Amino acid sequence: MPVSPVNSRKQQNLWLSVGPQPKKSISFTNTVKGGQTKGYLGANQSRMAMSKTLMVLPEIKTEKMNIPTVRTPIQVINALGVDVTPRPLYQQDPHMGTAKPNKLFTSQEGSYGSEYISSYSLYQNTINPSMLGQFTRSVLGSSTVSKSSVSTTDSIAEDLEEPSYRREKLTSFTDLRVMRATPEKIVTKEDLQKTIEIILTETETLRFFNLPTVMVSVESEEAAKVIRRNRTYETLCRNRLGNDLYVERMMQTINGAPKNKEVQCDKIVKEDKGIMSSTWDLYDSYNAMELSSLPTKQSMLESNTKASIVSKDHEPRVPGSTIEKNSEASSLMDIENVILTKIHDDEEDRSESIMKSDKFRQDLFFMERVLMENLFQPKLAAYRQLPVLKEPEPEEPEDFLEGEKLEQETEEEVKKEEEEEIEIRTEQSTIPANLERLWSFSCDLTKGLNVSSLAWNKTNPWPERIYQSPYGVTAVDFSIGAPNLLAVGYHNGNIAIYNVQSNSNVPVLDSSESPQKHLGPVWQLQWIEQDRGTTGDDKREILVSISADGRISKWVIRKGLDCHDLMRLRRTTTSNSKRGGEKEKKGEALISRQAPGMCFAFHPKDTNIYLAGTEEGHIHKCSCSYNEQYLDTYRGHKGPVYKIAWNPFCHDVFLSCSADWGVIIWQQESTTPFLSFYPTTYVVYDVAWSPKSSYIFAAANESRVEIWDLHVSTLDPLIVNVANPGIKFTTVLFAKQTDCLLVGDSDGQVAVYELRNMPTTLDSGRGDIINTLLGPKPNR
Amino acid sequence: MLGLGLPQRPPLVEETLKRIQSHKGVIGTMVVNAEGIPIRTTLDNSTTVQYAGLLHQLTMKARSTVRDIDPQNDLTFLRIRSKKHEIMVAPDKEYLLIVIQNPCE
Numbered sequence: 001m002p003v004s005p006v007n008s009r010k011q012q013n014l015w016l017s018v019g020p021q022p023k024k025s026i027s028f029t030n031t032v033k034g035g036q037t038k039g040y041l042g043a044n045q046s047r048m049a050m051s052k053t054l055m056v057l058p059e060i061k062t063e064k065m066n067i068p069t070v071r072t073p074i075q076v077i078n079a080l081g082v083d084v085t086p087r088p089l090y091q092q093d094p095h096m097g098t099a100k101p102n103k104l105f106t107s108q109e110g111s112y113g114s115e116y117i118s119s120y121s122l123y124q125n126t127i128n129p130s131m132l133g134q135f136t137r138s139v140l141g142s143s144t145v146s147k148s149s150v151s152t153t154d155s156i157a158e159d160l161e162e163p164s165y166r167r168e169k170l171t172s173f174t175d176l177r178v179m180r181a182t183p184e185k186i187v188t189k190e191d192l193q194k195t196i197e198i199i200l201t202e203t204e205t206l207r208f209f210n211l212p213t214v215m216v217s218v219e220s221e222e223a224a225k226v227i228r229r230n231r232t233y234e235t236l237c238r239n240r241l242g243n244d245l246y247v248e249r250m251m252q253t254i255n256g257a258p259k260n261k262e263v264q265c266d267k268i269v270k271e272d273k274g275i276m277s278s279t280w281d282l283y284d285s286y287n288a289m290e291l292s293s294l295p296t297k298q299s300m301l302e303s304n305t306k307a308s309i310v311s312k313d314h315e316p317r318v319p320g321s322t323i324e325k326n327s328e329a330s331s332l333m334d335i336e337n338v339i340l341t342k343i344h345d346d347e348e349d350r351s352e353s354i355m356k357s358d359k360f361r362q363d364l365f366f367m368e369r370v371l372m373e374n375l376f377q378p379k380l381a382a383y384r385q386l387p388v389l390k391e392p393e394p395e396e397p398e399d400f401l402e403g404e405k406l407e408q409e410t411e412e413e414v415k416k417e418e419e420e421e422i423e424i425r426t427e428q429s430t431i432p433a434n435l436e437r438l439w440s441f442s443c444d445l446t447k448g449l450n451v452s453s454l455a456w457n458k459t460n461p462w463p464e465r466i467y468q469s470p471y472g473v474t475a476v477d478f479s480i481g482a483p484n485l486l487a488v489g490y491h492n493g494n495i496a497i498y499n500v501q502s503n504s505n506v507p508v509l510d511s512s513e514s515p516q517k518h519l520g521p522v523w524q525l526q527w528i529e530q531d532r533g534t535t536g537d538d539k540r541e542i543l544v545s546i547s548a549d550g551r552i553s554k555w556v557i558r559k560g561l562d563c564h565d566l567m568r569l570r571r572t573t574t575s576n577s578k579r580g581g582e583k584e585k586k587g588e589a590l591i592s593r594q595a596p597g598m599c600f601a602f603h604p605k606d607t608n609i610y611l612a613g614t615e616e617g618h619i620h621k622c623s624c625s626y627n628e629q630y631l632d633t634y635r636g637h638k639g640p641v642y643k644i645a646w647n648p649f650c651h652d653v654f655l656s657c658s659a660d661w662g663v664i665i666w667q668q669e670s671t672t673p674f675l676s677f678y679p680t681t682y683v684v685y686d687v688a689w690s691p692k693s694s695y696i697f698a699a700a701n702e703s704r705v706e707i708w709d710l711h712v713s714t715l716d717p718l719i720v721n722v723a724n725p726g727i728k729f730t731t732v733l734f735a736k737q738t739d740c741l742l743v744g745d746s747d748g749q750v751a752v753y754e755l756r757n758m759p760t761t762l763d764s765g766r767g768d769i770i771n772t773l774l775g776p777k778p779n780r
Numbered sequence: 781m782l783g784l785g786l787p788q789r790p791p792l793v794e795e796t797l798k799r800i801q802s803h804k805g806v807i808g809t810m811v812v813n814a815e816g817i818p819i820r821t822t823l824d825n826s827t828t829v830q831y832a833g834l835l836h837q838l839t840m841k842a843r844s845t846v847r848d849i850d851p852q853n854d855l856t857f858l859r860i861r862s863k864k865h866e867i868m869v870a871p872d873k874e875y876l877l878i879v880i881q882n883p884c885e
Binding site for chain 1: 793795797800803804847852868872877
């Protein structure tokens, strides 16, 4: 047969059953080494089946190299002695083909190839493209060459072309077809242990068939021919479907048995790590990451310095120390590692630093307050008018506002008339108190501060703030609008304004340089809110002071304290005679025309009107609009008027007290006293109306504090609290929110008294005190 | 910072500590550092160490609770009231200030 083209060889119809042929059943034992030969065997079998005269020696153990030597030409002789040795139809042309040594053809493949070739060459059929594909696949499937994925057909092709191929098997059909099993070599243990590298690579694309399309122009000469051919082909395809000429056949490939190989890799070491992440942990880590993304790393360090003093010491830990890490926090700011080893140097340093740290100081401060609160809890509760429980519960939230200047107080029950423990609160330049008078103690606990800032630093028995000043303080007042400003009046006439938020002794403003400062002691200071409709600001606050030099001044804070006289108090004579013009001084040899003013009180509703009390005993009603004239003068006291107070509910009534032992209630319209009280023979230093009731007021005289309730009696005070001997009560102040009374004495102490079992206040008719007391208004 | 290395504590701190200890009802005052080692204490060592260890854990838990609810918040003060005493703890990252008081009622 002529040499068929390469392609034809590929289609080996080994499995085409061309005629009945006895298939020799050849049993192959499983001792064949290498499953890959199975497929091959299958192919071989069929081949052998076709060959009829094949004598297969299933020699398993054959060295392929021995094949040429072992092989002896077989001769088949039939019964008649005729040599019917089949002869190969195909003689390979040794000169044909190119030398293409294929190293894949070592040992086994080559042997495979040869067998294939010799039989393939015999059986060639027409190329059927459709079968080709199948065949190739099946061959490939069956061969399952383990060593290479190169198709055997390819190898076959190459083999044919190899003249260098030393085997002569091709020439002889009767060549011994042996099972070219993998030559068995004795596998030593070392070989087993040897790591065999198996490299799997992908082969390049094999092109089995490439029929490029040929495009023919429609206008060319061959166009008609091509079109006709195409059409005939199309009809052929269409006819193919049900045509008997074309048979479709399925083939089953014999797939080689898969081989399982188990491989075990090195043991993978796993580690479990657990973290309990909490919300704040995530927040901290997130923040820490953000911080670390800042260009300056130091900022993070700084933010961590305080916190990481402990963690910094982790690094220089000597081996041998055990660091126990909690499994919880994993954040960068985790400081809560408990370290078991002790390193003394670090500790000592750190403990010192702890003691010095500001935070520690602050914590001590708080702790102390908490302690005191515990101690005084029942009393505080009483102050706050909360029910005092047997098991006290924490009551008020603690405002650790240090900007508040508050007194420290204790509670007391007036009924029991005990005097409780006292705290010292000084604003005087000389601390405790050997001052005669505690004028300055009208620090309005409740006035000027809004409720939230009533910070309860009550538990400190030492002053919250101490402002040293060179002169005796005679008047203080907190500002209403800016509760951190405290105006202080001195004995020398100066006025200073302090900011209580700071501890510094230096006042914010001082009037010592003002040309118009007071020349005498400032007896009273008050911040007034005045409507300033004209200037556009509504409710500006001004500071009004009255001093012994007879001037009532209004201070405005502009660039400094700016003074403006509201009134000059002039001496008046007692109007025994009806002289017109009360302000004329006549007939008296006076040293100065000015009358020292002791106190003043602005009308609660109309801040233009105010009352001023003088040393003479007169009370003048003045207006801010006039600074020359009094509107009215109330005469009744014989001695200096120390305090004037308007009734908070009934705006016609005011109260005054003076050194003539008397307390007088006045009505605004009448210049003569309405009610007067002379309970004792002591100077009454201070009076105050109760904010709760229009009938109750308190008076402090030298020996005792009296609470009067006009509703009950106008002759006797309701409650009398006697002072310790030697102590004079000098000031009295009601607490706005609660039923408490603050009393200051000449010992420098402020006591807080609680008013208990007071008669219930009448809600109605508060303003009607006069009518209630004395019936309809006397017309005067 | 560590300063000059002189073991000087600011007088205000000392004074305050003494004052706290002398308050009515105060049983003991302790300052322990973050490792549980007492820096200053008025109780005996074993009691101090016990308190420090237990309160440290409790403080951590309390802080964790507070911060879980709102991570921007932080624990500033802890008070435990029992039948006999009240324990007040001012925690910080580096130390614990513990005062045990018997509030007389």
